[in-house]
Amino acid sequence: MRSTYAVVLAAGKGTRMKSDLPKVLHPVCGKPMVEHITDHLKNLNTNEIVTVVGHKKEMIQEQLGHSVQYAVQEEQLGTAHAVKMSEELLGDKEGTTLIITGDTPLITEKTLDYLLEHHHQTNAAGTILTMLPEDPSGYGRIVRNASGNVKRIVEQKDATEEEKEIQEVNTGIFCFDNQLLFSALQEVDSNNNQSEYYLPDVIEILQKKQHTISASVMENVEEGLGINDRIQLSKAEHIMQQRILETHMKNGVTIVDPKTTFIEADVVIGRDTTIEPRTHLRGQTRIGEHCVIGPDVDLLDYDVKDQMKIHNFSMTNDVCSIPLGS
Template sequence: MSETFAVVLAAGKGTRMKSDLPKVLHKVCGKPMVEHVIDQLKHLSIDEIVTVVGHQSERIQEQLGSTVDYAYQAEQLGTAHAVKMSHEQLGHREGSTLIITGDTPLISSGTLADCLELHQETNAAATILTMQPDDPEGYGRIIRNEQGQVERIVEEKDASEQERAVNEVNSGIFCFDNQLLFEALDLVSTDNEQGEYYLPDVIEVLQRKGERISAARMPEVEEGLGINDRTQLAKAEKMLQKRIIEFHMENGVTIIDPFSTYIGADVTIGIDTVIEPRTHLRGKTKIGTNCIIGPDVDLENYEAADRTKVKNFSRTNDISSLPYVN
């Protein structure tokens, strides 16, 4: 039976964040962005997840623990080089490999599942998850032939003026036939502006060999948002917070003022609970059913039993040490 693997690229420093913290550990709605990615992968039938670490690798491993396997990239020589570091775990195995960067916290398991499904249905050597942003600046462009088939991906710094006008771009998420991937990685060169081993170059290698290349278009451009600086981090926070608020309202929670309410990614809330304005729920807070929380409440790792009322209150200790507030 064919296996499915995932490689999460998390080795970069992220210099544009201007931080001592590795980029992928910056939080979005209370959770490191790389954990958002891995959580979505865990919703799929993935046989093994390999996270490629490098800069401050010990901090990332401490955060993720034994939930994934690790490969180490000592020098950051490009995305193709990063994937190649997982050869020991995956190089000898047959199946499909999903590759995703650890700085895309808005990606959904549904979109990843659709990409995998198309890849397997078309029996492709590679499938690219593409998107069409209003402004393609900064992204690698998808170059197709007259028949609409993908020929290659060209990075913006290496693109001609005509190629830069293309608005279908590479999201940085791929699915590959695993054995063809590792064969092609050996043929990737550094003949580009940055002098790096680009993972998108694998597409051109496979295309020259006559292999089938598929492309799946991302339904919502925001899912492909990669975080490179604090401005993009704030944008992702706003987008994900909107999703979280809407999720709870769709599942039976009344939120009086969504614009003044903050709910972390790991918070759970029971049905028929009312969240009053200016309420902040953080960490692994658990709110029961038929509660009234707020106004002016800030809770972290707090547990409230069914029919609890909490107002004008702030508590940030661990769940195990907290009393119920009735």
């Protein structure tokens, strides 16, 4: 059985957020964006997860605790440099390493699982998760050769005008043969407009050595949304909230007015429960079956037994609930 490792890049300052909080700790539907990533990786039975931290690293370590390992990037010298910080923990391992940025909370387990499967099926040294956004501005472009195989990735700031017309872009999520990855990282230089060590350069290094490079195109472009400012954070919140509501409805929950209902990521709701308008369920709240919750309820970390009705309350512990039919 193949071993799978993961490196989560979470060292950046996120200056465009204009916040005292590290970017990757900003919540999306009640959970820090980086924790959405690490939870997915745990569910995929990843053997080891290494989170690369830097800016305000203590806050990220406190949030994620001992569920992951940590590598420290003291100086922000680019994504290749960040991954290289995990070499002491992963450099001698055999298997596949998945690399993902900590600011892409909309990625799904299904997409990551498919990426890993595609990587193994193609027997590739490196596999890129790509997407086809309507506007590719700001993304690294996927440059293919005449046969359609991946040749390299060129960053927006280093791209020619012709390369900027390429629609297929890099999501920043990769799979690599672990030992080939750390070998190639030794050859990455900072000869570019930003004087940084780019992880995508590993693709060109491996390709020039005649290793197979594959690409898996993401079906749903919204999964590749990286969050760099509060506007993108708001968009991600909206997209994830819609997913959460639809998942509960598919599982047998009635949501009377989705437009005024807010349910955070870790909330559990039993079947045949009705959620009335203006209800906000947060944290680790657990709702049983055949309940009526709302209208005008805000619950945080609260357990509701089966067949209970709660309305017109905003409480965390001592909320007043009454049996249905009373």
